[in-house]
Amino acid sequence: MKNPKKRFSRLYDKYVEKIYRFVLLKVESQEVAEDLTSQVFTKAWDKFRIPDNPNRNKIKNPTAYIYQIARAEIANHHRQKSKFQLISTELGQIVDSQPNLEEKQQIQAEIKDLRSSLTKLNDDYQNVIIWRYLDDFSYKKIAEIMEKPEGTIRVMVHRALKELKEKMSI
Amino acid sequence: MQNHQLIRKIKELRQIKPTEEWVFLTKERILKRRAHPETVSFSSVFSFLFQPIRKPIFAIAPLVVLAAVLGGFFVYNIVEQGSGNQETNIIASLERLEKNLSQITADLNGLKTAKDPNQALVMTEIVKATAKQGEEIVSLIKSTTKFKPNHVLASLNGVGEAYKELEEEVNNTQVEMIKDYIEYLKQTSLTDEDQKRLEKVEEYYNEGKYIDAMILIQKIEIN
Known part of the structure; x- marks a missing residue:
């Protein structure tokens, strides 16, 4: 079985910028985007690292999986906040x-x-x-x-x- | 506008990126996370405090985090309860914060002589974040409590100042540690790639870009 830390690390390195940008385009601030992005990868890591997790090796499509979590986190965030989507005018760092x-x-x-x-x-x-x-x-x-x-x-x-x-x- | 022109505009959104520092620290924090941390749903000010560290190499983090958690718990009680209990709770919070401050200071001194300089550098970021949280807790207490006798306010200000000074000390310690680590790495045998990294690290250091230096130095492997 592959080292879960390495697998997660690869997933993180590959998708963190994309997920961050995906989230920031849909929420009200850079801080919220950072929080939600962090939550997305925390949940992904929880799935990877628990030794007895039967679903650990069933992530056939990591891309679909990580975006699925991101969409759920964003939807959850909007539900908890307000029914009005306040989209921030700030864009965080633009390189x-x-x-x-x-x-x-x-x-x-x-x-x-x-x-x-x-x-x-x-x-x-x-x-x-x-x-x-x-x-x-x-x-x-x-x-x-x-x-x-x-x-x-x-x-x-x-x-x-x-x-x-x-x-x-x- | 033609589609290809619109698509070119859309691609400009690719310039939106997180900072390298945030990317690095977030990954470190996630990977060090314990299986089922006991969290309490406080405000996001306290969210960082609930990240226990699995390898207490320096015997620091569990105590620091525990102290900070308890500090946060007291603040929560202050906010929720009426002013009758506030002074008692503020004083209790102050005591926790002061104890926490002593512990962090002791831990920081321990880091300066740690065996693994690489890990020690990462830990200084955590200590720095904890110091910042301490400042924020003090600010939160000041802003959310209505009744503050003068002596309590003076103590709050004092503790707040102490955390600010601690944060500055952590910054200075980091700079010193990076410098020492660079000198240490110069004496070790490195691959060509790592040698180039080390040169870049030194460049960052000389330019005062300590965070960039710290991020890059983590990638150097010692043989």
């Missing part, structure tokens, strides 16, 4: 390669506008856009996460982009 301050400010403004429009889409549309264009997942991988046929995902992505354009009024 960019633009040395020019004016360009940097412009990019940040564009990112905020885009993010605001993205959050107006329904949850599924937001997710497929994030997975397809931010995480670079294939349609097949997204289909596995959402447990839908690949063809359905392709249509969803197409419709999500269309709706996003409408929300951005362009």
Whole structure:
């Protein structure tokens, strides 16, 4: 049996940035995003490390698994807070390669506008856009996460982009 | 706007990332987590305090965490109970915080002479976080309790200052430990890759980027 610490470590290193970004695009602050992301991986680690856990080796699709936990944590968070989704205007750290301050400010403004429009889409549309264009997942991988046929995902992505354009009024 | 232009814009969101420090510390904290920690649902200010550490190599963490937990418990009681009991509870909390402070200071001194400098560095971050929590508990007590006689307020301020000074001492200790560890590593045989890492660590150290130095130094393996 593979070392659970190493397995978890690989999972963490591979997905922590993606999960953090996925969560931050849906919650009200960087602090909440950090908390929820931490909870996601804590739950994943709990599953990996308990020696007698019969489900330990049944995680066939780590990607689907980790995003499943993330979605549940976000949904749980919104349920506990308020029915109004307050999406933060702060974006936490933005690592960019633009040395020019004016360009940097412009990019940040564009990112905020885009993010605001993205959050107006329904949850599924937001997710497929994030997975397809931010995480670079294939349609097949997204289909596995959402447990839908690949063809359905392709249509969803197409419709999500269309709706996003409408929300951005362009 | 064409789809490909929109997609290019969407990809700009990739610039959103967590800090390296947070990524590193979160992983360390999760991996050190015990099977079923006994937690109490206090506010998030206290959430960090409930992370028992499995390997008390320095015999530090269990005592520190326990003291901090109890401190948090007292604060919880202060907030919940009426002002009649508040002074008693504030004083009890202060005593716990002062005891905690002494324990953390003693542990920090122990870290300076620890055998495993790598682990000791990681532990200083935990000690620093505990010191910060101590400050936050003091602030919370000050902000949530209405009745505060002068002598109690003076004590609260004193304890708060002491935690701030402790945090600064931890920072200074970390810098010293990083410097010593760099010198130690220079005397050991390293792989070419680790040698380059060490050079980068020294660069970070000289630039005052101690967190970056600490993160990178963890990746160096001693043969």
